[in-house]
Amino acid sequence: MRNEILHFNNVFIENTSCVGGKKESEGPLSAYFDMLEPDEYFGKDTWEKAESEMNTRAVNFLLSKAKLDYSDIDLSCGGDLLNQCVATSFVLKNCDLPYLGLYGACSTMAESLIIGAVFKSSNFAKRVLCFASSHFCSAEKQYRFPLEYGGQRTPTSQSTVTGCGAILLGDSEKCRVEVKEAVVGKIVDSGVTDVNNMGAAMAEAAVDTVIRYFGESNLSPDAFDIIATGDLGREGYELACELFKRKKFELFGKYTDCGMLIYDLEKQDVHAGGSGCGCSAVVTAGYFYDKLIRGEAKEILLIGTGALLNPNTVFQKQSIPAVAHLVRLSAR
Amino acid sequence: MRNEILHFNNVFIENTSCVGGKKESEGPLSAYFDMLEPDEYFGKDTWEKAESEMNTRAVNFLLSKAKLDYSDIDLSCGGDLLNQCVATSFVLKNCDLPYLGLYGACSTMAESLIIGAVFKSSNFAKRVLCFASSHFCSAEKQYRFPLEYGGQRTPTSQSTVTGCGAILLGDSEKCRVEVKEAVVGKIVDSGVTDVNNMGAAMAEAAVDTVIRYFGESNLSPDAFDIIATGDLGREGYELACELFKRKKFELFGKYTDCGMLIYDLEKQDVHAGGSGCGCSAVVTAGYFYDKLIRGEAKEILLIGTGALLNPNTVFQKQSIPAVAHLVRLSAR
Numbered sequence: 001m002r003n004e005i006l007h008f009n010n011v012f013i014e015n016t017s018c019v020g021g022k023k024e025s026e027g028p029l030s031a032y033f034d035m036l037e038p039d040e041y042f043g044k045d046t047w048e049k050a051e052s053e054m055n056t057r058a059v060n061f062l063l064s065k066a067k068l069d070y071s072d073i074d075l076s077c078g079g080d081l082l083n084q085c086v087a088t089s090f091v092l093k094n095c096d097l098p099y100l101g102l103y104g105a106c107s108t109m110a111e112s113l114i115i116g117a118v119f120k121s122s123n124f125a126k127r128v129l130c131f132a133s134s135h136f137c138s139a140e141k142q143y144r145f146p147l148e149y150g151g152q153r154t155p156t157s158q159s160t161v162t163g164c165g166a167i168l169l170g171d172s173e174k175c176r177v178e179v180k181e182a183v184v185g186k187i188v189d190s191g192v193t194d195v196n197n198m199g200a201a202m203a204e205a206a207v208d209t210v211i212r213y214f215g216e217s218n219l220s221p222d223a224f225d226i227i228a229t230g231d232l233g234r235e236g237y238e239l240a241c242e243l244f245k246r247k248k249f250e251l252f253g254k255y256t257d258c259g260m261l262i263y264d265l266e267k268q269d270v271h272a273g274g275s276g277c278g279c280s281a282v283v284t285a286g287y288f289y290d291k292l293i294r295g296e297a298k299e300i301l302l303i304g305t306g307a308l309l310n311p312n313t314v315f316q317k318q319s320i321p322a323v324a325h326l327v328r329l330s331a332r
Numbered sequence: 333m334r335n336e337i338l339h340f341n342n343v344f345i346e347n348t349s350c351v352g353g354k355k356e357s358e359g360p361l362s363a364y365f366d367m368l369e370p371d372e373y374f375g376k377d378t379w380e381k382a383e384s385e386m387n388t389r390a391v392n393f394l395l396s397k398a399k400l401d402y403s404d405i406d407l408s409c410g411g412d413l414l415n416q417c418v419a420t421s422f423v424l425k426n427c428d429l430p431y432l433g434l435y436g437a438c439s440t441m442a443e444s445l446i447i448g449a450v451f452k453s454s455n456f457a458k459r460v461l462c463f464a465s466s467h468f469c470s471a472e473k474q475y476r477f478p479l480e481y482g483g484q485r486t487p488t489s490q491s492t493v494t495g496c497g498a499i500l501l502g503d504s505e506k507c508r509v510e511v512k513e514a515v516v517g518k519i520v521d522s523g524v525t526d527v528n529n530m531g532a533a534m535a536e537a538a539v540d541t542v543i544r545y546f547g548e549s550n551l552s553p554d555a556f557d558i559i560a561t562g563d564l565g566r567e568g569y570e571l572a573c574e575l576f577k578r579k580k581f582e583l584f585g586k587y588t589d590c591g592m593l594i595y596d597l598e599k600q601d602v603h604a605g606g607s608g609c610g611c612s613a614v615v616t617a618g619y620f621y622d623k624l625i626r627g628e629a630k631e632i633l634l635i636g637t638g639a640l641l642n643p644n645t646v647f648q649k650q651s652i653p654a655v656a657h658l659v660r661l662s663a664r
Contacts, residue, residue, distance in 0.1 A: 002403065002430075003406070006456050046644075046648050048644055048648065049650075071334065074334050079435060081416075082642065082644075083415045083416070083643075084413075084415070084435065084437065084640065084641060084642040085435045085640075086640065086641065086642050086645050089519055089653060089655070090640070090650070092518075092519045093519050093520075093521040093653045094519070094653075095518070095519065097518060097519075098334075098515075098516035099516070099519050100436070100443060100446070100447065101434065101436050101437075101443070101640075101655070102433065102434060102435060103416065103417045103433040103435040104432070104433050105416065111432060114432070115432065115447060118451055118454065119450055121456075122450065122453065122454030122456070124338050124450050124453075124454070183430075184407060184430035184431070184432060185430065185431065186424075186427070186428055186431060187421055187424045187425050187426070187427065187429075187431050189425040308416065308418065308421040308422070308433075310414065310415040310416040311415075312378075312380055312415070312418075313380065313422070316381065318381075318422070321421065321422065321425045321426075323421070323433070
């Protein structure tokens, strides 16, 4: 029998940072960002360079907040949604820092925390930089239509978060938040083919991972202050609630979704909510981390969700498989 | 001071498999494949589906050779060159196997072995499936020109290997090959902008990783039977030799490159040699593994090399950064 839960030893969050864009500055979590840039280009001349610049700022903020240099860090791992993950890899050019590139679609922050925590827990690294990003404009350009086209979107579609979250794993007496456990996701294909309904494509994978966690853990969902999926959005969230209900799995009102927290779904034009690697990355590095260090939450489960597709696979009539990685964050 | 070398405990290769295409069947390493498929489409109707089918066959061969089922494996990790790594992730749809998606360009097999070995070494997983692939046609379509265009290529360009290598990490008495040490690569940007000369873009990163390994290790390059970069090709190999020479670093004639081993550079129309995630993956899973289990080699260093770019970054006049991950394989 496979063990579903990875139990970590002495893996703590030393510091976090997050950078966002204009729409994020207008949302309910704006206070939790280190920087909100109104210029979508971040001072650069292309969307791709803008995303790299955003990520560079997030990493620099993190190093400066933690009063550390690249040489104090043993390993970095991260990824993004751009083809070949160039938004993250270009950040670390000639920074003299070992790097493992990841691709987990929008689950990348959770995947990065899991790999970082395994390295830290087993003393293969003393400090690990984990980060993930997405940018509305670079994602629209790559996955959907040129922005200038002004295409209408369906109500089930989500709005890619412009944001980069960075989390430094380490171990010092001052650390208040522990990365305690994790579950690695499986690739679940629910047969969804609608590229404008990623929430539906990812809901089953998220439910599978949560059920696996609680099936092996001795805890009840009631022991958690927040159980949050990454970016199912309103549509996927409702589907996940329905799936939990069918499995007679009670979540005690603790279940929410980062894609619904980051924007005001009534007032902001974001359809079903936020999405993208940056979504769960900034909500975790900003809002959740803040709640944990202030003692407003003691136990949080993040279930990073990712839809595994590229435009070709959709044009070739393939369904959209998904993955969901779970990470447990505990205040101490 | 950062430790450069990761030392693993009890990480062995239980079995390997590799599948290749027509050009690989005509090369000098054809005897080391489990299957060589003459049909470039692998019986499917698109190049992308062909690559997934190739990978599915490689994973199935591995499971059948090892007499195992998905439920006997704790974790899988891998990646490929296609946008959003769909060639690997689609293989594991509904296979009930935890999966971590990686993007390390052509260094992916080495990256996968490192992450797998860290999980295995620290008992977070008992068995890990590591795999990586590339396909000539899907890569040409995505990175260069449609095949039908029949574009001429420069002499420094390389030919993407159609191949998938899969390696099962575990620990049984029968295992003859150990994954002993590793060095995680750093992102090195040498300022190369020629997309038809990836070897030059990657040479410096490879040299950096090798020098870091021997700087910390007590071993001499002479202690190894083979020191192989992943896919520098003839051009990058010669550049790397020159860089080693300038650093007065003696390799005792042990240095070679998987991209030069897999094809006959004189007789086959492959320009500077092989490249792609599949290149070092099949050479390692096939040829190197065979040499180690037969006792023809006792110590091999694989330095998986990856060029981090996408077509946009090149069109936007950015240089091509590279990464190189090192893995030490030892016969026991």
